[in-house]
Amino acid sequence: MIQLDGVTKSFGAQRVLDGLSLDVPDGRNTVVIGYSGSGKSVTLKCIVGLIEPDGGRVLVDGGVVGEMSREELAELRGRIGYVFQFAALFDSMTVAENIALGLARRGHDRSTIARRIEESLAVVELPGTEGRYPAELSGGMRKRVGIARAIALKPRYILYDEPTSGLDPVTSAVMDQLMVRTRDLGVTGLVVTHDMRSAFRVGDRIAMLHEGRIRQVGTRAEIQASDDPVVRQFIEGRPGQMAAAAPRRAPG
């Protein structure tokens, strides 16, 4: 289980996370929605220790991420797959090498690695792209390779940072299906998105991040029936009151 407990994080004068608390229960997909710039990516990075929170605690399976030694942190990262918002593929490596890198680190042998590469590329509907370089792929294809790189590891948790942004509607639906099927295999998913259609398809629970905290968290039905004006506005995509979404400045 992943638990965020009163996490705060500022960059200079800008307070991005302001006491964020969220539990991510095992075996389900939790979707985090929120305005652009509200700190969704920062939240995911706090979970894997890429960003250190200023305050509060992040717990994964009971261990506090900020208090871990190098070895413990590496071990933790072995349990978590991370899909980056902009794919973050290694551009000096082929697609197959990108996927193989994490598998090799986990000590899999060559034939397992080859099989996992093939399987995961098939799942994201990119078979036969093993030998291509990221620069030769479209943005959406890169994104899917990023997803393949994470699922190939068969981790306990997968953090998806906007897995469907930049994909066409059909491919988006396929990725949504993939996230649901991955959950059915017992993987806990934390999905960041601002695509509401995808959020309702994938999310067993949906949490809205607003002004550095969780504004509301609940089941799909609860969020759909929410009477919180901020949540309503967001899920209905109505313009107006965007000022509320602007980054806030910390006092002083």
Add this chain to the structure above:
Amino acid sequence: MTHDSRLTTYSPPRDGFITHIGRRSLETFRAVADVPTWSPLLVGQMRRLGVDSVPIALFIAVFTGIVLSLLSSYIFTGAVPLYFVGALVGKTVMMELGPVLTGMALAGRVGASIAAELGTMKVTEQVDALETLAYDRNAYLVVPRVLAATLMFPVVTAFAMAVGVTSGWITAVNLLDLSTPEFFKGLRMFYQFKDIWFGLVKSASFGAAVALMGCLQGLDSKSGAQGVGQSTTRAVVLGCEAILVLDAFWALVLL
């Protein structure tokens, strides 16, 4: 005025520059223990950093040899026997100009390419991706580059020494009033084995410094193309400065 918070806030820790470099060097040193991570990458880096650098180093060596030969004959005219040209060319090329000029050239080539590469990886989150795959960035990125440069700078420098002396000799025989036996008489007269290894030890330390500056500057890059450009420039400048400081250090310690 536009104000990108990432440019101003995401900078290396504010402790002093030397402390920062020191701490990062220590982290790198610790990562050397992670042999399985860096060892498969070492040969590729040696090829890239070393072999590809040979042409520029030899180009510099040829002209250094020519100039030293002409210069020493000009200095020695009348006062000192001309065969001292051989001694001066040999000593200078092996002990000072070979290692330092090669080091400077490679600081531009190797330091800049490392900083640009790692800087781009940093700002496109490839370094973060590497860490989420449970790799240590120092063991995977920094150690193989620093070791490769430490091992390859002396090799390249050795070539440069040989070519520098050869070009000095050819110049002396063709443009000065000096015969081959005379040139080698001068070369041998003052030669000590120490001259060569002094030059090579120096160049190994230059390699380590240049690669380390390239890596640290690259990994500290601020976001954007401009950030990568800045760290590349800084890597080259710091690499050259480190070479000069180390050069003086070795002269104090080993001579």
